[in-house]
Every structure is written in structure tokens, then in C-alpha cells.
Amino acid sequence: MTDLTDQKxxxxxxxxxxxxxxxxxxxxxxxxxxxxxxxxxxxTLGGMSxxxxxxxxxxxxxxxGEVADAIASRKAALESAALAQKLASETLDLTLPAPxxxxxxxxxVSQVMDELAEIFADLGFSVATGPEIEDDWHNxxxxxxxxxxxxxxxxxxxxxxxxxxxxxxxxxxxxxxPVQIRAMKADGAPIRIIAPGxxxxxxxxxxxxxxxxxxxxxxxxxxIHLGHLKWTxxxxxxxxxEREDIVLRLRPSYFPFTExxxxxxxxxxxxxxxxxxxGSGDDEGHDWxxxxxxxxxxxxxxxxxxxxPDEYQGFAFGVGVDRLAMLKYGMxxxxxxxxxxxxxxxxxxxxxxxxxxxxxxxxxKP
Ligand code: DAH
Numbered sequence: 001m002t003d004l005t006d007q008k009x010x011x012x013x014x015x016x017x018x019x020x021x022x023x024x025x026x027x028x029x030x031x032x033x034x035x036x037x038x039x040x041x042x043x044t045l046g047g048m049s050x051x052x053x054x055x056x057x058x059x060x061x062x063x064x065g066e067v068a069d070a071i072a073s074r075k076a077a078l079e080s081a082a083l084a085q086k087l088a089s090e091t092l093d094l095t096l097p098a099p100x101x102x103x104x105x106x107x108x109v110s111q112v113m114d115e116l117a118e119i120f121a122d123l124g125f126s127v128a129t130g131p132e133i134e135d136d137w138h139n140x141x142x143x144x145x146x147x148x149x150x151x152x153x154x155x156x157x158x159x160x161x162x163x164x165x166x167x168x169x170x171x172x173x174x175x176x177x178p179v180q181i182r183a184m185k186a187d188g189a190p191i192r193i194i195a196p197g198x199x200x201x202x203x204x205x206x207x208x209x210x211x212x213x214x215x216x217x218x219x220x221x222x223x224i225h226l227g228h229l230k231w232t233x234x235x236x237x238x239x240x241x242e243r244e245d246i247v248l249r250l251r252p253s254y255f256p257f258t259e260x261x262x263x264x265x266x267x268x269x270x271x272x273x274x275x276x277x278x279g280s281g282d283d284e285g286h287d288w289x290x291x292x293x294x295x296x297x298x299x300x301x302x303x304x305x306x307x308x309p310d311e312y313q314g315f316a317f318g319v320g321v322d323r324l325a326m327l328k329y330g331m332x333x334x335x336x337x338x339x340x341x342x343x344x345x346x347x348x349x350x351x352x353x354x355x356x357x358x359x360x361x362x363x364x365k366p
Contacts, residue, residue, distance in 0.1 A: 004063055008063050008066065011027065011067055011070075015027050015071055015074050020078070024078060031071075032071075038067060041063070042064070044056075103351075104349075104352065105345050105350060106349055107349060108329055108337070108350070109325055111325070111350045113196045114355070115240060115356040116196060116240070116324075117194070118357060119236055119362060120236065123236070125193055125219075126193055128193040128194070129195060129197060130173070130176075130183075131173070132172060133171075134170070134173040135168035135171070136169040136171055138173075138178035139173050139177075139178045140155075142181045142304035142305065143257040144257050144301055145256045149256060155201060156201040156202040158172040159171045174200065176216035176318060179195035179197070180216060180301070180316055183195070184302070184307050185306055188306070188307060189314075190221040191218060191220045191221075192220075192221075193218050194216065194217050195216040195217075197214065198211055198212070198213055199213065206335065207334050208334065212320060212321075212322050216316065217317045217319075218314065218316045219232070219314045219315055220297065220302070220312050220314035222312060224313055226262070226296060229295075229315035229317070233248060233294070239358065241278070241328060242361065242362065243277075243278050248266055248267075249264070249265040249267070250264055250265075251264075253295075257316065258293075258295025258296055258297060258301075258315075258316060261295035262293075262294055262295050264290075264317075265281065265288040265289060266289055267279045267280045267287070267289075268287060268288075274330050274332070275327060277289075277327055291319065292317055293318050294315060294316060294317030294318070295315065295316065295317075297314050
């Protein structure tokens with residue numbers, strides 16, 4: 001008994017004197033470990049008579065409890081001292097500038113698409129989308145280009161080997177015009193949409209890539225005429241290029257899905273080695289550049305999409321988004337758009353924090 005008391009007194013002193021967690025652990029093993037003196041004392045209980053055991057057991061258990069409590073409280077004290085020391089030595093100066101990290105940027109194509117959505121939203125257009133893997137009915141037939149139509153050959157189409165369940169050939173859409181059909185089928189008339197997205201043609205040089213971007217516009221309502229088309233395009237281009245002196249020239253043209261069809265040219269001048277949109281192409285030092293295709297939606301297209309052409313009519317247009325980006329931001333090689341070169345992206349990219357808005361300016365460069 002005295003033995004146990006002495007051992008306990010010595011152990012408690014050693015525990016309280018332990019100045020590291022390792023030293024404390026040594027004390028724990030010496031007392032409570034498998035071969036520790038408390039464990040050995042507990043083992044002696046087995047050899048005792050029941051009476052002796054009833055007498056001895058509470059003292060041993062109490063000793064074990066005291067030692068364990070002493071270890072736990074010493075451990076807590078050592079840990080909180082360590083934490084306090086760490087907090088005192090590791091300070092963080094929140095007034096320092098943030099460390100330099102690599103930043104992503106918004107690709108000019110995404111930027112221009114956001115700008116278009118912003119400009120057309122202000123004119124009451126919503127954004128519609130359609131699949132990039134299309135069937136030839138939506139991409140061609142419904143747009144008044146049946147199987148034998150020569151315009152099909154001009155699209156350099158990527159076809160898939162299989163047909164869909166309706167027996168239609170599957171392809172990568174060659175333009176965003178099929179979204180006109182899908183949107184009218186889904187929502188009927190009146191309708192006012194733009195449809196930006198990727199399109200595909202088997203073509204590649206400095207100004208053509210096999211994948212590129214278009215935005216389609218479609219307005220169907222009662223009493224819509226070419227004047228509405230011209231006003232809409234002028235308003236859009238003035239907002240997009242952020243200048244008032246945009247002059248358009250409408251030239252008669254042909255698209256199977258519009259009647260009449262017009263090609264739209266914009267006046268520009270060669271300034272500082274690049275084409276800068278603005279002014280009349282007939283002015284001194286100016287010229288015309290073809291910008292987009294458009295026209296009044298062909299009745300046959302309305303019929304294909306389930307809209308009554310005797311009640312509704314409207315206009316459509318299609319324009320290359322990459323082309324718009326090149327003109328506005330001054331890049332001259334389309335292929336670089338899709339190289340994923342970090343230097344190009346950091347030079348021509350936009351800050352994700354600068355959302356285009358009409359009030360703050362669409363497309364402010366950081
Ligand atoms: N889909 C035509 C193309 O890719 C562009 C186009 C022309 C779209 C006239 C139209 C339009 O909506 O009316 O070449």
C-alpha cells in the first residue's frame with residue numbers, strides 16, 4: 001500500500017514536471033503502459049483472496065484514475081502552451097497585397113457572345129440554343145434546302161455515318177439557322193431570339209477554321225418588314241462597335257431560307273494597318289466590307305416550323321462571331337483563336353470581373 005502511495009507521489013511529480021509531450025508520454029507508459037507499475041499492481045489482484053481483493057482494488061483503481069487525470073491535464077496544458085507560442089510567432093499581415101497567382105481570362109469569342117446577348121436583351125431578344133450534332137432536316141430541308149438543293153454542296157458538311165431514328169442523316173450543323181426552326185417549333189410566333197453557337201465546315205485557312213461561331217437572329221411577328229431588319233442591324237452594330245457613324249449597305253442576294261435576301265456591308269477605313277468600322281464605304285479612303293447575311297424569312301421556312309405565313313412574317317440574319325471579334329478587337333488570324341496559347345489569351349482575353357453592360361460599355365478592355 002505504502003509502495004503504491006510512494007509510487008503515485010513520485011509519478012505525479014514527474015508528470016507535472018514533464019515539459020514536452022514526449023516526456024509526458026514516457027511517464028504514461030511507465031505508469032499505465034502494459035508493463036507500467038499501475039498495470040502490474042492491477043495484475044496482483046488476480047492472486048488475492050476475495051476479501052483482500054475487495055480491500056485492495058479501490059485503492060489501485062483510485063490511483064490509476066488520479067494518474068490518468070494528471071496526465072490528461074498536463075497534456076492539455078502543454079498543448080495550449082504550444083498553441084499560444086505558435087500564435088505568437090506566426091503572425092499574418094492582412095495589409096500585405098495578395099500574392100501573385102495565375103489568372104484565367106475570358107476568351108474574346110465568349111466576350112463577344114456576352115456582348116451580343118446584352119445588346120439584344122435590351123432590344124427584347126432572348127437567347128435560344130440548339131444541338132451542334134444536328135439532323136439534315138433541321139440543318140437543310142426545313143430551311144428550304146431539300147436533298148437536291150445546290151446550296152447544300154456549298155456548306156462543306158461533316159456528316160456522321162449513321163442516320164437518326166427518323167432516317168435523317170446526322171451532321172455537325174453548318175450554321176446556326178436550324179435554331180430558327182427549333183425555336184419556332186418550340187415557341188411558335190411571335191418570337192424574338194438570337195442563337196449564338198459553334199458551327200462546323202470542312203474548311204481551313206487564315207480566315208476559316210473547321211469550327212467557328214455564328215449568331216443567328218430571328219424576329220417573327222405581324223407586319224414585320226425590311227425596315228425593321230435594317231433598323232435592328234444598325235442599332236445592334238452601333239451598340240457593338242460603340243460608335244454612331246456605322247453606315248450599312250444592303251445588297252440583294254440569295255439564301256434559300258429568306259425571300260428577299262440581302263447581304264449587308266458595313267463601311268470601314270484602313271486605319272493604323274487595320275480595318276476600322278465606321279463611316280460610309282463611298283467616302284474618301286473608305287470601302288465596303290461584307291458583314292452578314294439576312295432577309296425576310298421564306299414562307300416555306302415558316303411552314304416547316306409550323307407558323308402560318310399568312311398571319312406572320314419576319315426577318316432573320318446570321319453573322320460570324322469570330323469575325324465580329326476580329327474587327328472589334330483587332331486580331332488578324334482566326335486560327336490563333338483556337339490554339340489555346342496562354343500568351344495570346346492573356347493578351348486578347350478579358351477579365352472575368354468585367355461583365356459587358358450597356359451602361360458601363362460593352363467590351364471595355366482591362
Ligand atoms: N446561315 C447562313 C450561313 O451560314 C447565314 C444567314 C444568311 C443566316 C441569311 C440567316 C439569313 O438567318 O437570313 O451562311
